[in-house]
Amino acid sequence: MKWKELEEEPCSMARTIGVIGDRWTLLILRECFLRTRRFEGFQSALGITRHLLAERLKKLVRQGILRRIPYQESPKRHEYILTQKGLDLYPIMMAIVHWGDTHMVDERGRPLLHQHRKCGKDFDPVMVCSECGEPLSAKEVHTHPGPGARSTPASPPPATSKTKARSRAA
Amino acid sequence: MKWKELEEEPCSMARTIGVIGDRWTLLILRECFLRTRRFEGFQSALGITRHLLAERLKKLVRQGILRRIPYQESPKRHEYILTQKGLDLYPIMMAIVHWGDTHMVDERGRPLLHQHRKCGKDFDPVMVCSECGEPLSAKEVHTHPGPGARSTPASPPPATSKTKARSRAA
DNA sequence: TCTTATAGTTCTAAAAGAGAACTGTCAATT
DNA sequence: AATTGACAGTTCTCTTTTAGAACTATAAGA
Numbered sequence: 114m115k116w117k118e119l120e121e122e123p124c125s126m127a128r129t130i131g132v133i134g135d136r137w138t139l140l141i142l143r144e145c146f147l148r149t150r151r152f153e154g155f156q157s158a159l160g161i162t163r164h165l166l167a168e169r170l171k172k173l174v175r176q177g178i179l180r181r182i183p184y185q186e187s188p189k190r191h192e193y194i195l196t197q198k199g200l201d202l203y204p205i206m207m208a209i210v211h212w213g214d215t216h217m218v219d220e221r222g223r224p225l226l227h228q229h230r231k232c233g234k235d236f237d238p239v240m241v242c243s244e245c246g247e248p249l250s251a252k253e254v255h256t257h258p259g260p261g262a263r264s265t266p267a268s269p270p271p272a273t274s275k276t277k278a279r280s281r282a283a
Numbered sequence: 284m285k286w287k288e289l290e291e292e293p294c295s296m297a298r299t300i301g302v303i304g305d306r307w308t309l310l311i312l313r314e315c316f317l318r319t320r321r322f323e324g325f326q327s328a329l330g331i332t333r334h335l336l337a338e339r340l341k342k343l344v345r346q347g348i349l350r351r352i353p354y355q356e357s358p359k360r361h362e363y364i365l366t367q368k369g370l371d372l373y374p375i376m377m378a379i380v381h382w383g384d385t386h387m388v389d390e391r392g393r394p395l396l397h398q399h400r401k402c403g404k405d406f407d408p409v410m411v412c413s414e415c416g417e418p419l420s421a422k423e424v425h426t427h428p429g430p431g432a433r434s435t436p437a438s439p440p441p442a443t444s445k446t447k448a449r450s451r452a453a
Numbered sequence: 454t455c456t457t458a459t460a461g462t463t464c465t466a467a468a469a470g471a472g473a474a475c476t477g478t479c480a481a482t483t
Numbered sequence: 484a485a486t487t488g489a490c491a492g493t494t495c496t497c498t499t500t501t502a503g504a505a506c507t508a509t510a511a512g513a
Contacts, residue, residue, distance in 0.1 A: 139300050261394040
């Protein structure tokens with residue numbers, strides 16, 4: 114499967130995975146949220162090969178998640194900073210960190226704590242329903258097709274060429 | 284970088300990425316949350332090669348995210364179902380879907396809607412602070428080292444062998 | 454002039470993934 | 484009794500990605 118195909122599936126998860134669903138991209142984004150902005154910064158923090166780093170940064174810029182901004186002329190140098198679209202990835206990052214904090218810590222405890230400036234306390238991220246404010250769990254949620262679902266009852270899908278996957282929306 | 288190394292970093296994000304940070308694993312998990320349980324089900328829904336599917340399922344079982352449970356004898360057949368640890372991935376999945384719903388939909392709109400059984404409404408997932416209940420954004424959060432951080436001021440890190448990454452906790 | 458900092462690009466070898474075919478067990482059909 | 488089909492994998496070859504290291508380019512500073 115190619116990345117491009119993923120981005121075209123009628124599934125918000127598949128599309129998102131097509132953009133950020135590989136380890137290096139996720140780690141680069143972690144660095145972005147930790148305020149890393151420059152090529153060398155990413156490279157030395159992550160130990161990623163320079164080749165891949167250059168490629169991933171380009172992709173993130175293409176996707177509008179990072180913006181490449183000059184911070185000096187001669188020699189030209191740029192910084193990579195998160196756009197709003199990139200900042201919106203924060204809940205994904207926090208959800209990942211929180212799962213790790215819950216299920217992957219060793220005896221020593223959490224590597225990093227998060228303090229909420231507004232209330233001043235160390236916190237955990239909690240996912241709640243936008244309508245009633247209650248915490249969410251998988252079993253309390255029912256999924257149903259939305260307007261962008263692939264097969265409307267009226268018109269069956271036009272035999273999607275070579276892709277063997279029976280497409281499944283999410 | 285090998286997956287194993289990731290799982291040993293003092294960073295909850297890196298560790299989590301080591302477990303679920305690749306596209307197929309994420310897509311398999313999507314299917315799990317959509318109630319797919321069997322090998323053929325995953326294979327035909329995703330179009331993943333059988334080889335990779337077998338490997339990924341094994342890994343998820345090893346990690347305690349899925350449990351392999353017999354549903355018939357002769358011939359022996361098993362289903363893969365989410366453990367509690369697996370169910371706890373739900374906020375990650377929802378955060379990913381929601382970002383896609385926000386930034387990756389086409390004119391047609393969302394492929395899938397989510398209804399909260401408790402309140403009966405279609406909702407968006409919102410990430411809030413466990414302490415004060417306010418929605419979170421990256422800029423309102425300050426990160427600081429926790430007990431499991433790698434370099435305690437007292438004892439500097441023991442020159443971490445070959446890994447070139449200057450480790451960075453999260 | 455020589456070294457360092459920065460941001461890449463280019464090369465080769467190793468690892469991972471794609472694609473297709475094959476195995477083995479049993480139930481149902483011909 | 485032999486054949487087909489469902490299911491859950493395994494094995495094979497070929498292609499694409501990654502890893503790892505070296506190289507390029509520009510300018511500032513010792």
